[in-house]
Amino acid sequence: MQTKRTIFPNKLLPYALLAPQLIITIIFFxxxxxxxxxxxxxxxxxxxxxxxxxxxQNYTRLFNDPGYLNAAGRTAVFAVGVTLLSMGVSLLLAxxxxxxxxxxxxxxxxxxxxYAVAPVVAGILWWFMFNPTIGIVPYLLDAFGYxxxxxxxxxxxxxxVIIAASWKQISYNFLFFVAGLQSVPKxxxxxxAMDGAGPFKRFWxxxxxxxxxxxxxxxxxxxxxxxxxxxxxxxxxxGGGPAGATNTLVYKVYADGFLGLNIGSSSAQSVLLMLIVIxxxxxxxxxxxxxxxx
Amino acid sequence: MFKNALLLSAGLTAVLAATPVQAQTEITWWHAMSAxxxxxLEEVAQGFNDSQTEYKVTPVFKGTYPETxxxxxxxxxxxxxxxxxxxxxVGTGTMMAAQGAHYPVHQLMxxxxxxxxxxxxxxxxxxxxxxxxxxxxxxxFNSSTPIFYYNKDVFEKAGxxxxxxxxTWAEVEEFSRKIVDSGAARCGFTTAWIxxxxxxxxxALHDQPFGTLENGFGGMGAEFTFNNEVNVKHWDNLKRWSDxxxxxxxxxxxxxxxxxxxxxxxxxxxxxxxxxRAGVIRNATDFExxxxxxxxxxxxxxxxKNSIIGGATLWVLNGKSDEVYDGVAKFFTYLSSPEVxxxxxxxxxxxxxxxxxYELGQEQGYYAENPGSDIAIEQIMRGTPSENSKGVRxxxxxxxxxxxxxxxxxxxxxxxxxxxxxxxxxxxxxxxLRDFEASNS
Numbered sequence: 208m209q210t211k212r213t214i215f216p217n218k219l220l221p222y223a224l225l226a227p228q229l230i231i232t233i234i235f236f237x238x239x240x241x242x243x244x245x246x247x248x249x250x251x252x253x254x255x256x257x258x259x260x261x262x263x264q265n266y267t268r269l270f271n272d273p274g275y276l277n278a279a280g281r282t283a284v285f286a287v288g289v290t291l292l293s294m295g296v297s298l299l300l301a302x303x304x305x306x307x308x309x310x311x312x313x314x315x316x317x318x319x320x321x322y323a324v325a326p327v328v329a330g331i332l333w334w335f336m337f338n339p340t341i342g343i344v345p346y347l348l349d350a351f352g353y354x355x356x357x358x359x360x361x362x363x364x365x366x367x368v369i370i371a372a373s374w375k376q377i378s379y380n381f382l383f384f385v386a387g388l389q390s391v392p393k394x395x396x397x398x399x400a401m402d403g404a405g406p407f408k409r410f411w412x413x414x415x416x417x418x419x420x421x422x423x424x425x426x427x428x429x430x431x432x433x434x435x436x437x438x439x440x441x442x443x444x445x446g447g448g449p450a451g452a453t454n455t456l457v458y459k460v461y462a463d464g465f466l467g468l469n470i471g472s473s474s475a476q477s478v479l480l481m482l483i484v485i486x487x488x489x490x491x492x493x494x495x496x497x498x499x500x501x
Numbered sequence: 502m503f504k505n506a507l508l509l510s511a512g513l514t515a516v517l518a519a520t521p522v523q524a525q526t527e528i529t530w531w532h533a534m535s536a537x538x539x540x541x542l543e544e545v546a547q548g549f550n551d552s553q554t555e556y557k558v559t560p561v562f563k564g565t566y567p568e569t570x571x572x573x574x575x576x577x578x579x580x581x582x583x584x585x586x587x588x589x590x591v592g593t594g595t596m597m598a599a600q601g602a603h604y605p606v607h608q609l610m611x612x613x614x615x616x617x618x619x620x621x622x623x624x625x626x627x628x629x630x631x632x633x634x635x636x637x638x639x640x641x642f643n644s645s646t647p648i649f650y651y652n653k654d655v656f657e658k659a660g661x662x663x664x665x666x667x668x669t670w671a672e673v674e675e676f677s678r679k680i681v682d683s684g685a686a687r688c689g690f691t692t693a694w695i696x697x698x699x700x701x702x703x704x705a706l707h708d709q710p711f712g713t714l715e716n717g718f719g720g721m722g723a724e725f726t727f728n729n730e731v732n733v734k735h736w737d738n739l740k741r742w743s744d745x746x747x748x749x750x751x752x753x754x755x756x757x758x759x760x761x762x763x764x765x766x767x768x769x770x771x772x773x774x775x776x777x778r779a780g781v782i783r784n785a786t787d788f789e790x791x792x793x794x795x796x797x798x799x800x801x802x803x804x805x806k807n808s809i810i811g812g813a814t815l816w817v818l819n820g821k822s823d824e825v826y827d828g829v830a831k832f833f834t835y836l837s838s839p840e841v842x843x844x845x846x847x848x849x850x851x852x853x854x855x856x857x858x859y860e861l862g863q864e865q866g867y868y869a870e871n872p873g874s875d876i877a878i879e880q881i882m883r884g885t886p887s888e889n890s891k892g893v894r895x896x897x898x899x900x901x902x903x904x905x906x907x908x909x910x911x912x913x914x915x916x917x918x919x920x921x922x923x924x925x926x927x928x929x930x931x932x933x934l935r936d937f938e939a940s941n942s
């Protein structure tokens with residue numbers, strides 16, 4: 208068999224075609240990243256009059272700072288909490304909607320709404336509902352004898368930010384799960400049913416494995432979301448408190464850099480964050496992806 | 502077609518005619534005043550714009566105080582800075598250290614031949630915003646000090662005299678207990694600003710040092726020493742009162758939850774900036790509010806010292822044209838006129854910046870008509886200020902205050918004792934001060 212190959216003699220054309228994408232990547236990604244790496248080795252006053260090169264001092268300080276290690280631990284709790292909660296709830300909702308014949312579309316539309324809410328607005332909404340003084344949730348919990356106070360109690364605060372952050376992400380996960388469920392061949396499920404497999408057995412042995420590419424994709428997206436995109440929600444609800452209980456790594460970058468004006472330390476933290484993401488993504492693609500069946 | 506062209510040219514002529522022949526010099530003013538305060542500020546700028554034709558002051562709201570400062574610094578680095586920026590007192594140390602970034606206001610006023618008499622300002626204001634040589638570097642604009650608010654109706658329900666506010670902390674405890682036990686309110690008191698009111702002012706009122714080198718006024722080598730006996734005792738009490746339900750914590754920094762607790766009548770007493778007065782009166786629709794000076798420990802000091810200043814000043818940034826600075830100087834003269842100052846002070850609850858504005862208010866009978874409106878002024882002017890009550894000046898104070906807040910929260914959660922929390926706040930705070938010293942020298 209003969210394959211036809213088109214040959215482009217122009218050597219520059221491929222580069223010209225790639226250029227727009229490359230320029231955007233360089234200007235908006237590589238250049239700022241390089242700037243962050245550069246200032247992570249420097250100590251500078253806020254206005255930029257005096258800059259001193261201090262090698263790894265910003266980094267060593269971070270590793271000796273209990274506040275930073277605490278933030279790392281809190282981030283892990285938060286990321287795992289948000290990922291499990293938002294993926295679990297949205298899978299459940301997706302399965303429910305998938306069983307509906309006529310009203311499925313309506314529910315799908317309604318469930319997508321929260322995704323359109325800006326993170327800070329979502330944070331404020333939850334701040335209102337959970338406000339120890341004027342909120343409805345503490346009022347209801349009080350009836351059960353629980354004094355909710357996320358201003359003082361670190362666990363309450365962590366639960367609050369996990370719920371608020373998950374709520375935002377449920378719509379997104381839900382859409383992917385619905386699409387994933389709809390691509391599961393009906394014939395397989397029906398065959399299993401005829402062989403006598405109950406709904407749970409059918410789900411765990413047929414639907415869930417067939418959903419694994421979607422689940423894997425969402426896992427990565429959700430972990431990245433929890434680690435990087437939740438700044439607005441934390442700022443709107445707890446502001447990282449109490450006593451640093453909800454101070455995640457990305458929030459600390461903001462607090463130290465923008466509120467504290469400590470650019471060197473803030474840059475060092477974002478470089479570390481960048482490394483964490485690279486490691487996480489590599490781990491996910493090398494080890495988790497093997498278990499995914501496409 | 503022809504008709505359209507005619508209409509278009511007619512429109513153009515109208516637009517051209519509307520533009521003044523001589524272009525006005527625009528002066529950008531970045532500020533952090535939201536809601537009513539922001540509207541009032543715009544009114545002040547409009548008043549100046551209407552009073553002359555050469556300059557136009559354009560106020561731009563840039564968010565919270567920290568956001569405004571960060572935005573100004575970022576803009577300065579990109580050479581896009583405004584002519585005037587409002588910086589809160591916590592940022593004073595940072596701005597003073599950045600000598601190349603600002604045009605000292607005393608120098609500006611002298612250069613431009615505008616009247617400038619520092620002795621016309623209230624003494625504590627001058628003291629707080631002068632450098633070591635006694636020069637005022639930024640234009641005082643909105644200064645406040647914390648005061649004590651209480652709910653007269655709840656006092657009456659609890660069997661207390663609604664006209665008598667607690668003077669000492671022992672009385673605050675006693676009154677709170679009565680209020681909670683009688684069921685008049687769910688909690689005794691709440692507060693905004695743990696840092697500013699219960700640490701910085703606590704030290705000042707009781708004549709205790711907050712840091713070395715005259716609380717940082719003497720230079721960047723200063724260290725925090727606020728883990729003194731009075732502060733430890735007070736934090737210990739706050740923790741105990743919190744556990745007993747007499748005190749409710751209103752959140753870090755400015756305490757977002759504190760005012761709702763007070764105006765919803767959950768807490769009977771409340772400590773906040775005098776600038777919160779307008780907001781409290783507007784929101785406290787179901788009860789009568791009483792005002793008083795901050796309580797003190799009478800076993801520590803017989804006559805409490807003056808309280809210290811908060812609020813913000815206006816900094817002039819470098820890198821603008823001469824015409825712009827001419828306008829800024831004229832605007833500052835307008836801003837410090839007794840009429841403008843008195844109006845701003847009476848509307849907002851900020852202190853009158855100048856003696857003349859205070860006297861004007863007295864002549865107008867404002868303080869007699871509005872009981873409680875002069876408590877802040879009296880509290881800040883009482884006695885002779887000592888080194889400990891002049892104020893605090895530290896670089897990176899925003900970060901240090903965050904540390905204090907987070908240590909206070911650790912205390913409330915029972916993770917630390919008051920002594921441990923304050924010791925650790927001092928230690929972490931000193932690290933921040935050393936960073937600031939290192940990056941500014």
